[in-house]
Amino acid sequence: MSAAIPAPRTSRGWSFPRRLALVPIGLYALVLVALPNLLLIVYSLWGMEEGRLVRSLSLDNYLDILGSRVPRELLLRTILTALGAALLATLVAYPMAWFVVRRLSRARLLVLILVVVPLWISYLVRVYAWKIILGDQGVINTALTGIGVLDEPLGFLLYSRFAVFLTLTYVSIPFVFVAAYAALERIPKPLFEAAADGGASPWRTFTTVVWPLSRQGAAIGFALALLICVGDYLTPALVGGMDGTMFGNLIVSEFGLANDWPRGAALSILMLLSTGLLLALVARITRTEGVLE
Amino acid sequence: MIASTDAVVALDGVTKRYPGQAAPAVDGVDLAIRQGEFFSLLGPSGSGKTSCLRMIAGFERPSEGRVLLDGIDVSGVPPYRRDVNTVFQGYALFPHMTVAENVAYPLRMARRPRPEITARVGEVLGQVEMTGFESRLPHQLSGGQRQRVALARALAGRPRLLLLDEPLGALDLQLRQQMQRVLKHLQEQVGITFVYVTHDQGEALSMSDRLAVMARGRIEQLGTPRDVYYRPATPFVASFIGKTNLLHGSVAAGDAGSSAFRCADLVIPVAGDDPAGPATYSLRYEAVQVAAPPRSGEVRLEADVEEVVFLGESAEIVTRVGGVRIVGRAPGTGSLALGTGDRVPVAFLPADLVRLHEQA
Numbered sequence: 001m002s003a004a005i006p007a008p009r010t011s012r013g014w015s016f017p018r019r020l021a022l023v024p025i026g027l028y029a030l031v032l033v034a035l036p037n038l039l040l041i042v043y044s045l046w047g048m049e050e051g052r053l054v055r056s057l058s059l060d061n062y063l064d065i066l067g068s069r070v071p072r073e074l075l076l077r078t079i080l081t082a083l084g085a086a087l088l089a090t091l092v093a094y095p096m097a098w099f100v101v102r103r104l105s106r107a108r109l110l111v112l113i114l115v116v117v118p119l120w121i122s123y124l125v126r127v128y129a130w131k132i133i134l135g136d137q138g139v140i141n142t143a144l145t146g147i148g149v150l151d152e153p154l155g156f157l158l159y160s161r162f163a164v165f166l167t168l169t170y171v172s173i174p175f176v177f178v179a180a181y182a183a184l185e186r187i188p189k190p191l192f193e194a195a196a197d198g199g200a201s202p203w204r205t206f207t208t209v210v211w212p213l214s215r216q217g218a219a220i221g222f223a224l225a226l227l228i229c230v231g232d233y234l235t236p237a238l239v240g241g242m243d244g245t246m247f248g249n250l251i252v253s254e255f256g257l258a259n260d261w262p263r264g265a266a267l268s269i270l271m272l273l274s275t276g277l278l279l280a281l282v283a284r285i286t287r288t289e290g291v292l293e
Numbered sequence: 294m295i296a297s298t299d300a301v302v303a304l305d306g307v308t309k310r311y312p313g314q315a316a317p318a319v320d321g322v323d324l325a326i327r328q329g330e331f332f333s334l335l336g337p338s339g340s341g342k343t344s345c346l347r348m349i350a351g352f353e354r355p356s357e358g359r360v361l362l363d364g365i366d367v368s369g370v371p372p373y374r375r376d377v378n379t380v381f382q383g384y385a386l387f388p389h390m391t392v393a394e395n396v397a398y399p400l401r402m403a404r405r406p407r408p409e410i411t412a413r414v415g416e417v418l419g420q421v422e423m424t425g426f427e428s429r430l431p432h433q434l435s436g437g438q439r440q441r442v443a444l445a446r447a448l449a450g451r452p453r454l455l456l457l458d459e460p461l462g463a464l465d466l467q468l469r470q471q472m473q474r475v476l477k478h479l480q481e482q483v484g485i486t487f488v489y490v491t492h493d494q495g496e497a498l499s500m501s502d503r504l505a506v507m508a509r510g511r512i513e514q515l516g517t518p519r520d521v522y523y524r525p526a527t528p529f530v531a532s533f534i535g536k537t538n539l540l541h542g543s544v545a546a547g548d549a550g551s552s553a554f555r556c557a558d559l560v561i562p563v564a565g566d567d568p569a570g571p572a573t574y575s576l577r578y579e580a581v582q583v584a585a586p587p588r589s590g591e592v593r594l595e596a597d598v599e600e601v602v603f604l605g606e607s608a609e610i611v612t613r614v615g616g617v618r619i620v621g622r623a624p625g626t627g628s629l630a631l632g633t634g635d636r637v638p639v640a641f642l643p644a645d646l647v648r649l650h651e652q653a
Contacts, residue, residue, distance in 0.1 A: 193352055194385035196372040199402035199450065208398075212389050290389035291432040 044265035051259070061266035071250060071267065077161075078247035079274060082229035085165055089172035090180075090222045097180040098210070115177050123171070127238050130167045134158040134239065159241025167239050168229040175228065176221030183217020184210070186292055212288050219286040223279050230275050247271055300325035300364070301454055301486045302349055302377075307358035309344050309510075317356070318344040320510035326454075326488060331480050333489045333497040336507035337533070342490045345507075346456050349488065351375050363453065373402070378447040379456040383463070384439045386431040392418070392442050393427035399450035417445040420479060437468045444476075448483065457489045461496065473500055494534045498522060506530045528649050531575035536609075538576040538619050539649075544569050554646070558615035561592055562643055573649045580645035581621030583610045584637040591640045594619075598635040601628050612639055 044061055047054040065071045100111050118126055133139045134157040141153035156162055187210065195205040233248030240246065247267070254264030303326070309319040319341040326332045334342035347353040348360050351372030359366045367375060378399065386395050393414050400410045418424050421441040431439055440460060447455055457476075461469045477500050480487050491497050497504050498518040505515045506529075514526040525531035528539055542556030544567050554563045554572060563574075587593060596612035596619065608628030610621050621639050623631070631637065 188383075188385070190381050190383055190385035191387060193350075193372070193379075194381060194387070195398075196352075197350060197377075197379045197381075198399040198446070199373050200398075201373055204402060208401075209387060288389050290387075290430050292388050 040265045040268055043262050044269050046262045048260050048262055053262070061263050062270070065263070065266055065270065071247075074245065074247050074250055075270065075274065078230060078271075079278070081161065081165055081246065082168065082226055083278070085168035085229045086172055086176075086222050086225035088169045089176045089225045090218060092169075093173045093176035093221065094180045094218050097177050097184050100181065101184040112181070115174050119174050123234065124238075126171060127167055127235050130163065130170070130239055131158060134163055134166075158239060159244065161240070161244045163239040163241075164236050164244040164246065167235050168232060171232075171235070172225035172228055175224045176218070179221030179224060180214065180218050183214040183220075186217075187213050188292070213290075213292065215286040216288055219282050223282055226278065226282075227275065230271065299327055301328050301330075301362070302326045302488065303361040303364075304345065304348070304355075305359040305361060307345070307348060307355045307360065309341070309348060309353060310356045317510050319348070319355075321358070322510070322512055324505060324512065324515070326486060329484050329486055331477070331487045331489065331500055331502045333491060333501040333504035334507055335491055335494060335497040335504050335534075337492055339509075340507040341510040342492075342507050343458060344510075346379075346458055346488065346490045349454070350377055350379050350456050376453045377456060378450060378452040378454075379458065380443050380447045380460045382458045382460070384431075384443040386439055386442060386446070388431050391428050391430055392423065392434070395431070395442055396445045396449050398446060403450060413449055414445075417449050418442075420448070420482070421445045421475070436464055437472065440464065440472060441475075444479070448479075448485070451483075452485065454486050454488065457487060459491055460489075461491075461493075469496075476500065498534070506533065508533070524647055525575055526650055528573055528575070531647070531649055536578045536620070538578070538581070540574045540576060540617065540646075542572060542574075544572045557617045559594070559617050561646065563646060563648075564643070567648055575647045575649055576619070576641060576645060578609060578620050579622045580641050581619060582640045583612070583621040583623045584631065585623075585640060587638075587640065588642070591642050593638055593640040596637055596639045598631055598633055598637055600633060601631050603628060610637075610639075612637070614639060 045057045045059070047056065047058060047060055096115075100108055104111060131138070135141070136153040136155070136158070138153075138158065140157060141150070144150045145153060191209055191213075192205060195209045196202075200208060231248050233246065233252045236244045236246040236249050240249075251264050251267045251271070254260050254267060258264075302324075304322050304324040307319055307322045307324075308317050310317045318339075322341070322345060324345075334345055336342045344353060348355050349362075351367070351370060351374075355368055358368075360368050362375065362377065387398065390398070396414045396417060397410050400413060405413075414427070415424070418427065421444050423438065423441050423445060426434065426438065426442075431442070434442065440463075443460070460476075461472050464472060473496060476487075476489075480500075489497070489500065498521075501518055503515065503517055504521060506513045506521060508529050514521055514530045516524075521530060522534055525534065525537075531537045532539060540554070540556045542554055542559075544552050544554050544563060546569050547553045547562075552563050552567050552569065554561045554567075554574060556574075583596075594614045596614040598610060598612055599618075600611040602609040602611070603625065606625050607622050608625050608631075610623055610628065610631060612619050612621065619639060621641075
């Protein structure tokens with residue numbers, strides 16, 4: 001040990017002002033993240049009896065939910081729909097971002113703005129727009145009946161699982177695009193040339209260099225999309241009809257109509273757990289070592 | 294131009310224009326590089342040397358003319374179908390691959406069998422003295438080490454031709470000199486043709502078998518380092534490589550088959566076959582002796598010292614003779630006695646005067 005210690009240091013080696021700067025972050029995490037979730041967990045362990053809250057801890061809510069068919073099937077269907085929408089959004093947005101990064105120079109900013117512009121518009125309006133497109137009197141059906149392709153409008157377009165899937169995909173695309181674009185943009189251009197120089201065709205350049213260096217970005221976009229889709233209750237409420245009901249609607253109705261907060265909380269926790277598990281899996285699959293400079 | 298049969302790579306009337314630029318980056322270049330040669334493209338930035346290299350590699354297509362590899366026109370062939378590898382300026386190592394994976398990359402793309410890849414990777418890493426670093430990632434290496442890995446990756450597939458784009462530019466002086474020797478030895482050892490792009494005349498002179506000096510998209514001179522240094526063809530080459538006095542004046546025929554070059558108030562005898570008319574001569578700093586004992590046959594003039602620039606082992610003495618500024622070299626110790634305003638003899642041999650072609 002050295003004989004002279006010049007100045008007293010805090011245990012982490014950080015000075016007092018730097019520690020002070022952490023206070024707001026800590027407060028934020030505590031008040032807006034940790035506490036509400038803790039509260040949710042506690043609620044999910046409580047119960048309701050004849051419309052009154054019973055403050056005794058038990059797993060009854062969970063056992064009851066997992067034991068009945070409807071919530072179980074709804075959870076599975078919601079996760080599958082959300083996974084599908086997030087996947088389709090990624091399949092559309094990632095190649096689009098790749099095209100913009102590689103092929104566009106002057107038009108790049110314009111395309112970026114065009115993709116992001118929908119985010120400036122209220123979520124409600126964006127979802128409502130699909131009603132106008134998909135409805136019986138909507139853009140697609142009037143056009144198809146108008147030119148005589150159809151005798152009567154396609155009924156499955158609106159108020160169906162298809163409508164929910166389509167709308168969620170549409171809503172997710174800008175998020176995946178931005179995440180994928182940011183990742184692809186960061187890849188140094190000489191690496192493309194180095195790959196070609198090493199004998200890699202454009203396709204092998206993509207599989208050996210571009211994808212490994214951008215898949216984390218794609219995964220972040222995918223995860224973002226998944227989170228948006230899985231918890232959404234507005235889209236199914238507007239365009240889903242009876243068939244298109246999602247798990248989020250169930251949670252809303254427990255908290256609202258049924259006024260059964262403990263059951264709603266348990267449903268929320270179940271959804272949180274299953275989504276978290278999925279995200280951990282995605283992060284694990286897309287991990288890449290190495291540092292971009 | 295008809296490419297000679299032993300040329301590994303030839304540029305045939307190659308011009309490259311980039312959109313939005315008035316002057317072509319490369320302007321009608323003819324060039325043939327021989328098998329096993331260490332060839333340098335030397336020039337200042339914007340001279341077109343990197344564009345030439347990129348056209349050979351296939352990253353750019355010539356606007357006019359042809360690029361020939363082994364006599365075959367490859368102008369439209371993409372880089373991944375050319376038997377050419379490049380060492381990039383910033384190394385361009387794949388950040389997500391280990392040293393061994395980086396070096397194996399060209400072999401993997403060529404779908405070579407795994408045992409062969411492993412053996413070859415070990416061999417080239419040995420050649421660049423990077424054995425033991427196989428499992429490191431690029432960000433865990435120093436600049437010099439990355440340079441060696443980039444070199445190993447480019448050599449792994451035993452290309453017909455290795456292109457090097459200012460590969461030592463990012464290294465400090467000592468490492469650069471060390472890597473120059475490594476490169477030269479390696480080239481002799483593997484026998485692959487090297488095309489080396491640099492703006493550093495010292496690098497080009499010390500390593501090349503031949504070099505092309507480029508300026509404004511054209512080749513100013515092509516020759517051995519000695520040719521280019523001692524017999525510069527144009528004022529640009531003379532002043533870009535080494536340090537030289539450019540003397541402008543005119544040559545007039547004298548009596549008895551001799552000629553004289555008149556430059557301001559100076560009259561200097563030159564070889565009798567130098568054509569008469571306006572002329573520019575190059576006279577290297579080191580060819581001018583200041584306050585040295587007389588030699589036979591030299592031109593000896595009395596000059597006034599204007600400035601002494603001490604450089605350590607030598608010094609540059611700026612003098613004025615008959616209205617002409619002539620800079621000479623003296624040993625560093627010899628310069629101690631000299632000062633501004635001194636009157637000293639400056640001397641040079643007529644053979645050291647090199648007549649230059651005026652630029653078009």
